[in-house]
Amino acid sequence: MKTSRHHTLQDQTYDTLRQWLTIGRFVPGERIKIRHVAAELGVGEMPVRSALQRLAAESALVNVPNCGVTVPHLSKAQFDDVLRVRLILEGQTAELGVPHLTAHDLDTLETLNAQMAQALRSADAKTYLDANEAFHLILYRAAGSPLLLELIETVWLQVGPISNLLFGEALFADTLNEAHDDLLTAAKARDAAGVRRAIERDLNHAAKCLREQCL
Known part of the structure; x- marks a missing residue:
């Protein structure tokens, strides 16, 4: 049960962040602060970190050395x-x-x-x-x-x-x-x-x- 709940929480966090990106909640160049997002969603930092990495794998976000996860600019x-x-x-x-x-x-x-x-x-x-x-x-x-x-x-x-x-x-x-x-x-x-x-x-x-x- 614990594993299932953890999986569901990660999916829900991912779905929310994905939707936020889609409707322009974040802007190009913005650094996504894990602690702030976790506090706003009322979840721990781990589901947020996992969701951000999934979104980076989809090229919706980028990992910037010494900066963290940011919203990319389009050419x-x-x-x-x-x-x-x-x-x-x-x-x-x-x-x-x-x-x-x-x-x-x-x-x-x-x-x-x-x-x-x-x-x-x-x-x-x-x-x-x-x-x-x-x-x-x-x-x-x-x-x-x-x-x-x-x-x-x-x-x-x-x-x-x-x-x-x-x-x-x-x-x-x-x-x-x-x-x-x-x-x-x-x-x-x-x-x-x-x-x-x-x-x-x-x-x-x-x-x-x-x-x-x-x-």
Whole structure:
């Protein structure tokens, strides 16, 4: 029982840190302080250390000599590569998911879209990014492909840490939700191709800002 609990605690810690990276809780160049993370999660340092090493093995974090585990910076070439992969994976997965969206899914998408719009008006980056992740996951889960979803979430690890930088320019941030409005309209019309175009527009629009933050 003790071994099982220990394993579960490590997995839970890993899942939480992975999600934090995905939604931009940490920023590029930031050193992850094990003691602080352990205190915030209410766990010992060992599960945190284990989770950080797993994430480093996935290239989501890097081990820096005499510094510890830090969040990597993306080069522009790396960002361009990630964007190409995201356009393929997320566009295809969203398109596949449209026919399977339920009425409840569409209602939830509309609620999340409204939350994102309000978050932008109040400059609440955390609420926006949380709602944005949930919005996209509804679309991608509807495709019914665990493998595609796993690939998407792995790619998100690469760009999550720079996502907060979307909010550095107010005029740019004000336009972040426009593609979601179009996507919601297309989804309600069961226009799978229209949803894919909206996803591609969303990713390309954010990329205009984020690429400038890369090395």
